[in-house]
Amino acid sequence: MTLTAGVDMGSTATKALVLIDGRIAGSDTRPTGSDPEQSGELALKTALDAAGAKLDDVERVVSTGYGRRVLGLADEAINEINANARGAAWLGSSLGRVRTIIDIGGQDSKVIALDPDGVIRDFAMNDKCAAGTGKFLEVIAQLLEVRVEDLGTLSAQATRPVAIASTCVVFAQSEVVGLIARKEPRPDIVAGIHRAIASRVVNMARRVGVEPVVVFDGGPAKNEGLRAALEAELGLKVFVPARPQLVVALGAALVAADMVGGGGEGVG
Amino acid sequence: MSDEDPVVAGIDLGSTYTKAAVLARDRIAGTAILPTVVDLDACAAGALDGALAEARVARVDLDMVVSTGYGRRAVGVAAHNVDEIYAKATAARWLGSPWGPVRTVIDIGGQDSKVIRLDEEGALDKFLMNTKCAAGTGRFLEVMARALGVPLERLGEIGLLSKDPVELSSTCIVMAESEVVSLIAERRAVEDIVAGIHRAVAERVGNMAKQLGVLEVVFFDGGPARNAGIKAALEAVLGVPLYVPKNPQVSAAIGAALVARDAVRYGKLPDGRPAMGAEVPGPADGRGGATTLLEAGDRR
Numbered sequence: 001m002t003l004t005a006g007v008d009m010g011s012t013a014t015k016a017l018v019l020i021d022g023r024i025a026g027s028d029t030r031p032t033g034s035d036p037e038q039s040g041e042l043a044l045k046t047a048l049d050a051a052g053a054k055l056d057d058v059e060r061v062v063s064t065g066y067g068r069r070v071l072g073l074a075d076e077a078i079n080e081i082n083a084n085a086r087g088a089a090w091l092g093s094s095l096g097r098v099r100t101i102i103d104i105g106g107q108d109s110k111v112i113a114l115d116p117d118g119v120i121r122d123f124a125m126n127d128k129c130a131a132g133t134g135k136f137l138e139v140i141a142q143l144l145e146v147r148v149e150d151l152g153t154l155s156a157q158a159t160r161p162v163a164i165a166s167t168c169v170v171f172a173q174s175e176v177v178g179l180i181a182r183k184e185p186r187p188d189i190v191a192g193i194h195r196a197i198a199s200r201v202v203n204m205a206r207r208v209g210v211e212p213v214v215v216f217d218g219g220p221a222k223n224e225g226l227r228a229a230l231e232a233e234l235g236l237k238v239f240v241p242a243r244p245q246l247v248v249a250l251g252a253a254l255v256a257a258d259m260v261g262g263g264g265e266g267v268g
Numbered sequence: 269m270s271d272e273d274p275v276v277a278g279i280d281l282g283s284t285y286t287k288a289a290v291l292a293r294d295r296i297a298g299t300a301i302l303p304t305v306v307d308l309d310a311c312a313a314g315a316l317d318g319a320l321a322e323a324r325v326a327r328v329d330l331d332m333v334v335s336t337g338y339g340r341r342a343v344g345v346a347a348h349n350v351d352e353i354y355a356k357a358t359a360a361r362w363l364g365s366p367w368g369p370v371r372t373v374i375d376i377g378g379q380d381s382k383v384i385r386l387d388e389e390g391a392l393d394k395f396l397m398n399t400k401c402a403a404g405t406g407r408f409l410e411v412m413a414r415a416l417g418v419p420l421e422r423l424g425e426i427g428l429l430s431k432d433p434v435e436l437s438s439t440c441i442v443m444a445e446s447e448v449v450s451l452i453a454e455r456r457a458v459e460d461i462v463a464g465i466h467r468a469v470a471e472r473v474g475n476m477a478k479q480l481g482v483l484e485v486v487f488f489d490g491g492p493a494r495n496a497g498i499k500a501a502l503e504a505v506l507g508v509p510l511y512v513p514k515n516p517q518v519s520a521a522i523g524a525a526l527v528a529r530d531a532v533r534y535g536k537l538p539d540g541r542p543a544m545g546a547e548v549p550g551p552a553d554g555r556g557g558a559t560t561l562l563e564a565g566d567r568r
Binding site: 129 | 443446
């Protein structure tokens with residue numbers, strides 16, 4: 001039996017995933033909070049519990065993500081571009097072979113281009129500007145007094161999405177305050193924000209080159225409205241894996257399995 | 269008052285503050301600053317009346333009012349409006365500096381920043397403007413002051429106490445705010461955090477200035493220019509001293525007043541079109557007659 005784990009130490013959420021013989025046996029997602037290492041340990045232990053395993057059973061732990069170096073339990077740290085590419089290619093898509101990954105994180109966004117063999121051809125990353133990241137959604141949700149996870153449902157009721165003039169999240173915040181004051185319907189505001197984020201991310205994707213199939217992952221990929229906005233902006237269908245937030249942790253667990261020689265071949 | 273010696277006013281309707289200046293006998297007779305609120309026209313009228321009171325001039329005695337700033341078209345009392353780049357350049361040339369003629373204006377506003385170059389005659393030559401990203405604007409200082417629980421106007425003195433400024437890795441305000449919150453949690457000294465914030469703003473604005481090219485004398489303008497920490501940080505980035513006028517927040521209003529003065533004196537606007545009559549319409553009328561001069565984009 002090969003048992004490995006991947007821990008994705010993100011800026012906003014910490015994700016852990018346990019792989020037993022090429023099968024996802026358990027996982028956990030929790031807010032990173034102010035003590036990333038503790039969150040990483042807790043996520044790993046919870047994922048192991050779910051898999052019915054103990055820390056001693058784990059042959060290798062690979063950490064990834066922005067806080068990957070603070071996890072003392074990890075045997076190895078790899079960057080999240082590689083982890084994401086490995087995870088997404090392994091999962092595959094119902095639309096065919098994965099060639100482009102759009103990953104929107106809590107405080108960054110990335111586009112990864114894969115060649116037909118699943119090898120990374122190129123990538124682009126924005127970690128400088130909060131526009132085009134999950135932070136934008138968070139700020140707007142707070143302003144509208146709704147939960148981030150409800151934004152997708154809300155935007156589905158939009159009839160006339162507003163045009164957001166500001167690129168900058170800080171300026172958009174003031175703009176949304178004005179829209180609320182003018183009694184613009186919330187669904188229209190949220191749909192406008194989704195469009196703004198999608199346009200920002202797609203601009204980055206176009207610099208790398210977009211080939212179908214496009215996979216959309218990261219926490220914000222759970223937002224149906226954002227996915228629809230991305231599809232409209234790209235003019236392409238976008239595949240969202242069942243648990244988009246865990247793709248990077250999965251990739252890290254797969255790399256861990258490669259290291260001990262028990263990696264799943266994958267289906268992608 | 270005669271056409272040679274008109275009494276005029278300029279109103280700068282900024283995103284954060286509304287400023288007014290009254291000019292009489294070629295002298296700044298009164299100024300006023302009010303926070304910009306939803307009713308822009310009322311803000312403009314309030315600032316104008318404040319400046320008039322200081323100047324001891326009645327509204328009916330004004331020969332002309334010209335507006336500028338982002339809300340310039342909403343100023344009913346103004347006969348004309350002029351973009352803020354032109355207004356700033358005009359004011360910087362007229363105000364001058366004790367070190368010689370001004371060749372570069374660096375202006376940090378509440379929600380934008382600009383760098384303007386003047387030619388040897390003091391005429392507007394070229395400019396760069398950032399209105400897209402809140403980093404490098406007064407908003408950055410505002411957000412960070414709030415995160416630190418320090419009054420905005422005290423940032424300057426606090427920052428100057430620092431011996432070991434922090435290095436902020438984020439450019440973006442949203443991300444820098446989280447960074448500042450962690451620095452507070454790590455118990456970094458407030459003065460070091462503030463100095464790091466000043467440096468971040470200075471680098472951002474300084475890079476834009478270097479892109480345009482900096483010639484001395486450099487005139488440092490806008491509300492944040494009153495912050496001695498920002499001034500020192502920007503001087504360190506550019507390697508040249510900055511001249512801060514006595515009242516940096518009202519320069520654009522002074523520039524608009526100068527445009528009004530020349531319009532009355534010569535009957536012409538900066539773009540050569542004839543100026544409207546010398547009467548100043550009341551707050552309720554005149555809106556339809558206002559014209560826009562020199563849109564910022566036109567000269568790019």
